[in-house]
Amino acid sequence: MATPIYEFAQLPHVAKQASAGPRPDAKRRVRAPGEAPCVGVIYNPRSHGNQGADFDCGMSPHVHISQPGDRSQLPDALSEFAARGIDLLVINGGDGTVRDVLTCGASIFGADWPAIAVLPKGKTNALTVDLGVPGDWTLQHAIDAFDKGGRIHRRPIAVTPQGDAPDSHVMGFIMGAGAFTTATKSGQSAHRLGAFNSMAVGVTTAWGVLQWFFATRNNPWRRGSRMTLRLGAQQAEMEHSGHGDPAWRQLLFASTLETMPAKIKPFGPLRKGLKLVVLDQVSRRSTLLIPSVLRGKAPARLRERGIHQITTPQLILEIDDQFILDGEAFPAGQYRIAQGPELEFVTP
Template identity: 75%
Template sequence: MATPIYEFAQLPRVDAREGAVSRSRRQREPGEAPRVGVIYNPRSHRNQGADFDCGISPHVHIAQPGDRSQLPSALAELAEREIDLLVINGGDGTVRDVLTCGAGIFGDHWPAIAVLPKGKTNALTVDLCVPTDWTLQNAIDAMENGNRTIRRPIEISLAGDDASSRVLGFILGAGAFTTATQAGQSAHRLGAFNSMAVAVTVMWGFLQWLFASRANPWRRGARMKIALGSAEAPMEHSGQGDPEWRQLLFATTLESLPAGIRPFGNLCKGLKLVALDQIPRRATMMVPAVLRGKVSKRQRENGIHQVSTPQFTLDIDDQFIFDGEAFPAGKYRIAQGPELEFVTP
């Protein structure tokens, strides 16, 4: 379900159907088994060459869409079956694609969702405290005996476009984050995944910030404008480096991240972002403390900004990364998507 560049023009447009908007969650009879729909991505890292871990059951319906264009019809069929639980078997990119295509199908009445961490990166399941060996049967059992966690994904749309051109996911980054994603692919090839890949990439980026010149892409970042809230108030700049550039942008609605990093300080709920101006080398020494959640009055004057906002506008001249995939330069509206209920252990 991946292409080199995720173009909005190539997205399958899914308009909210009357059935999706008017349908409320099905009420199960006492003792009735839940109806389960599974989106299985055989190309996810931990699914390659593996059969699906579930026996045939009349209550479990498995779809294996070959690419994004087949996702809407697969999800529409599951919606018609009035499933109680939607299981996403794949990594963060698969989650992004399913939520994006499902938004116009389920409307305001999503089923409960469970995620099996089968990708190279599984930041969402880290946040939800889902173990790496979680199975379909574990998820079905948790439907009755587990916990429920509410999360709102990030919703990205082209500025000025209608809401049908939108993508839902959980982690957005730009500037050095784009460079870090490319470095992360190298870490994957070396056998580092999930939190280990994050730790390796963060350490390499820190060394680049500390010793490289301003011409290095890790320190140069990208030309971008960030405007906060519905009033689109320009985000402040410390004056460090070129005011039209930011060294790094990172945003998420998750509340905990792989490798235990806490770049937002005391901010936990909702949409949060951290932005770095083109910080001087001396300020780079503050970055490890920032990643551990430490907050200092000197951070902002040194070009490190931590903000919580319901929405913001990003006008960027370079690619940015959303759940591991590159999106083209442009002007985007970034907000919070619908409240989704995740089944957890």
């Protein structure tokens, strides 16, 4: 949470029994009629919305709060929650905190995660936009919604390196490479200027389109990254339109979310599962189509123009540059990209 994840070898290993259920030392509790849910809270004081804010730690004996100083402390905190048999896991932080909690919790909860609520305290909070969680949602709101609110199911993206540390993976909801990596760095500049959440996404997207139209192919916004994409169980190499160098893609953007910040619709009519939008090194003329694509429109012959919108159960990504998962950079290499476990999120 405080230090970047750059090396998969440093991540918690996914236990082999994880897919079969929770840790064997996890307690099974049955709520009595009218009993308050047992709640575990991961509170990230470094999240943008939590800076300088105090947190009420004494609201209920059923609420257990942990403030891990860094990622290395997350497994112990989550193991304690699992041993208590929590009914609700509340993540108080942004998308990066969600990524860290899901990654570290994979070997602890396995296929038996508690319900999850997310308080939007980060800089972008794309997950809570998809879940319809308001910006002023509090811990008490989340606890009340456990019995009285709604539920939405989502499966995160699971990224597993091929070769080194094959038992480690990270899980998040928004992944990108090529110009997306450049955009993420530009987005940090937008944050410093005071633009957050959907505003930051909108500002960065608009700046990217301008760069695509006016910059040369040597500009990182248009050059992208050298990458190979092999789709599905058969690992069929993804087609290329022929625009630009076929060994390079200008942009890769992937998500399992169904509603994106700033109301953009990069995947067109595709909504379910693991969705990709991939741009070859498109011409300036094709760049003029990008605003329509982001509004969910589908101009004719998009693939022939170098703009690909697809769904796939999994893919192999081989990339010579960094990629981004929920705002953080990961090293070049070869990775399997698939969907993680189905998680149940509590909503208002």
